Amino acid sequence: MAQSRTVPASRRRSDAVRNRAQLLEAARRQLADGDDTLALNALARCAGVGIGTAYRHFPNRATLVEGLAADALAAFVTDARSAADDPDPARGLATLLRAGLAGMAGDHVLAEVLRSPHPVCVETIGLSRELGTALGELLDRARAAGAVSPDLGADDLRRLLVGVHTAASAGPHPDAARERYLRVLVAGLAG
Amino acid sequence: MAQSRTVPASRRRSDAVRNRAQLLEAARRQLADGDDTLALNALARCAGVGIGTAYRHFPNRATLVEGLAADALAAFVTDARSAADDPDPARGLATLLRAGLAGMAGDHVLAEVLRSPHPVCVETIGLSRELGTALGELLDRARAAGAVSPDLGADDLRRLLVGVHTAASAGPHPDAARERYLRVLVAGLAG
DNA sequence: ACCTGAACACCGTTCAAGT
DNA sequence: ACCTGAACACCGTTCAAGT
Numbered sequence: 231m232a233q234s235r236t237v238p239a240s241r242r243r244s245d246a247v248r249n250r251a252q253l254l255e256a257a258r259r260q261l262a263d264g265d266d267t268l269a270l271n272a273l274a275r276c277a278g279v280g281i282g283t284a285y286r287h288f289p290n291r292a293t294l295v296e297g298l299a300a301d302a303l304a305a306f307v308t309d310a311r312s313a314a315d316d317p318d319p320a321r322g323l324a325t326l327l328r329a330g331l332a333g334m335a336g337d338h339v340l341a342e343v344l345r346s347p348h349p350v351c352v353e354t355i356g357l358s359r360e361l362g363t364a365l366g367e368l369l370d371r372a373r374a375a376g377a378v379s380p381d382l383g384a385d386d387l388r389r390l391l392v393g394v395h396t397a398a399s400a401g402p403h404p405d406a407a408r409e410r411y412l413r414v415l416v417a418g419l420a421g
Numbered sequence: 422m423a424q425s426r427t428v429p430a431s432r433r434r435s436d437a438v439r440n441r442a443q444l445l446e447a448a449r450r451q452l453a454d455g456d457d458t459l460a461l462n463a464l465a466r467c468a469g470v471g472i473g474t475a476y477r478h479f480p481n482r483a484t485l486v487e488g489l490a491a492d493a494l495a496a497f498v499t500d501a502r503s504a505a506d507d508p509d510p511a512r513g514l515a516t517l518l519r520a521g522l523a524g525m526a527g528d529h530v531l532a533e534v535l536r537s538p539h540p541v542c543v544e545t546i547g548l549s550r551e552l553g554t555a556l557g558e559l560l561d562r563a564r565a566a567g568a569v570s571p572d573l574g575a576d577d578l579r580r581l582l583v584g585v586h587t588a589a590s591a592g593p594h595p596d597a598a599r600e601r602y603l604r605v606l607v608a609g610l611a612g
Numbered sequence: 613a614c615c616t617g618a619a620c621a622c623c624g625t626t627c628a629a630g631t
Numbered sequence: 632a633c634c635t636g637a638a639c640a641c642c643g644t645t646c647a648a649g650t
Contacts, residue, residue, distance in 0.1 A: 241613095242613090242614095243613060243614060245613095245614070245615075246613075246614060249614090249615080269641085269642060269643085270642080270643070271641075271642050271644095272641085272642080279615080279616085280615055280616040280617060281616080281617065281618095281643095281644090282614090282615065282616060282617075282644095282645085282646080283614080283615055283616070285643090285644070285645085286615080289644095345587070345591050346591070347591060347592040347593065379604075379605075381601055382601065382605070385592055386598070386601065386602075388591075388592075389588040389589070389591045389592050389598065389602075390588050390602060390605065392587060392588060392591050393584035393585055393586075393587045393588030393589075393591070393602070394584055395584075396583060396584045396587040396588075397580040397581050397583060397584030397587075398580070398584075400536050400537070400538060400579075400580045400583050400584070401538040401576055401579075401580050402538065407577070407580065410572055410573065410577065411580075411581060411584070413609075413612065414570075414573070414581065414606070414609035414610060414612075415605070416609075417611070417612055418604075418605035418606055418607075418608045418609025418610075419605060419609075420608070421604065421608055433632090433633095434632060434633060436632095436633070436634075437632075437633060437634090440634080458623095460622085460623060460624085461623080461624070461625090462622075462623050462624070462625095463622085463623080470634080471634055471635040471636060472624095472625090472635080472636065472637095473625095473626085473627080473633095473634065473635060473636075474633080474634055474635070476624090476625070476626085477633070480625095613650100614649100614650085615648105615649080615650080616647105616649075616650100617646100617647100617648095617649105618645105618646090618647095618648105619644100619645085619646090619647105620643100620644090620645085621642105621643090621644090622642080622643085622644105623640105623641080623642075623643100624639100624640090624641085624642100625638100625640090625641105626637105626638085626639085627636100627637090627638090628635105628636105628637095628638105629636095629637105630633100630634080630635075630636105631632100631634080631635100
């Protein structure tokens with residue numbers, strides 16, 4: 231598989247910057263209208279750009295989803311850093327997990343990005359790595375406090391969080407379920 | 422939403438029975454070949470039946486998936502019944518969860534069916550209900566034994582199981598992860 | 613470096629015509 | 632009651648032609 235070779239965001243031509251923004255804006259409009267197909271043809275039409283342009287910026291669905299979720303993911307990374315700095319690591323962990331679940335519930339694309347083990351865009355890859363180190367620090371402290379079993383790592387935390395989100399979304403009253411399942415997860419992490 | 426009005430399996434014309442079987446067989450071939458799109462047009466072609474026939478038997482993706490997963494779901498219901506009869510409910514619960522995870526890992530369509538809160542085919546609806554009662558009995562006994570928190574019901578168990586499956590599938594070494602996350606779930610259920 | 617739109621293969625879905 | 636295949640709208644993807 232060839233690495234998708236995107237131009238660094240800093241050296242994009244001005245029309246390219248504008249087109250990309252219009253595509254993302256159109257995609258957000260569609261998502262807000264309850265259409266989560268994110269079809270590139272319709273997106274190009276809706277954004278007023280050529281089909282080829284849409285494909286140049288977002289060669290596949292994953293690229294588009296990562297572009298849409300970038301801000302939300304960055305916010306989650308920030309949350310993870312604060313959690314790692316919490317004097318009470320167990321409290322920091324629980325707060326972070328709750329924030330992550332709320333974020334995914336409010337933003338489906340964030341859930342999709344967190345679910346995929348291998349992001350494709352360089353920006354997302356970077357954020358993902360930063361998330362990993364923040365979660366790692368948090369986990370080290372939480373383990374020392376006895377809040378997390380020693381056989382669980384940072385990536386396990388990401389995966390379990392996505393799992394709880396899936397569980398909460400797979401039935402009625404997802405908000406109430408989210409709280410219940412969060413308690414299950416927190417208790418389960420301690421082993 | 423109108424109930425999808427399928428003819429009861431007992432009174433199907435013989436050609437209908439055969440066509441349905443051929444469609445399911447073709448779908449399994451496609452899945453075995455790593456093609457999980459389950460496109461109805463291609464399916465009809467591959468099964469040697471008309472497009473309209475494919476749509477008559479499987480008016481949407483969910484119907485097809487449920488048709489494909491019926492046997493696996495029935496097997497899981499049987500497992501749930503045995504688990505409910507286990508003299509040690511905690512052991513029965515853990516065994517059942519492990520079996521469910523193994524089943525979903527080996528059969529993607531089973532995972533898809535268990536993830537959806539509202540099956541569409543009458544057969545699946547029936548199996549789903551039976552699963553609910555079996556899980557309910559198991560949970561009652563497990564709660565009495567202190568293995569499950571009182572605020573979790575049968576449908577929570579289904580959803581959490583699907584969640585763990587998602588978590589295990591969302592990264593490397595799904596088999597090893599499955600065991601780790603199963604321990605997290607079992608510990609978490611006790612609260 | 614980037615944009616455009618024609619072009620092609622393919623899918624989802626419907627439906628009139630059949631037996 | 633069921634099957635068939637044409638038909639239509641639409642999508643994914645590519646690519647030659649442009650600036």
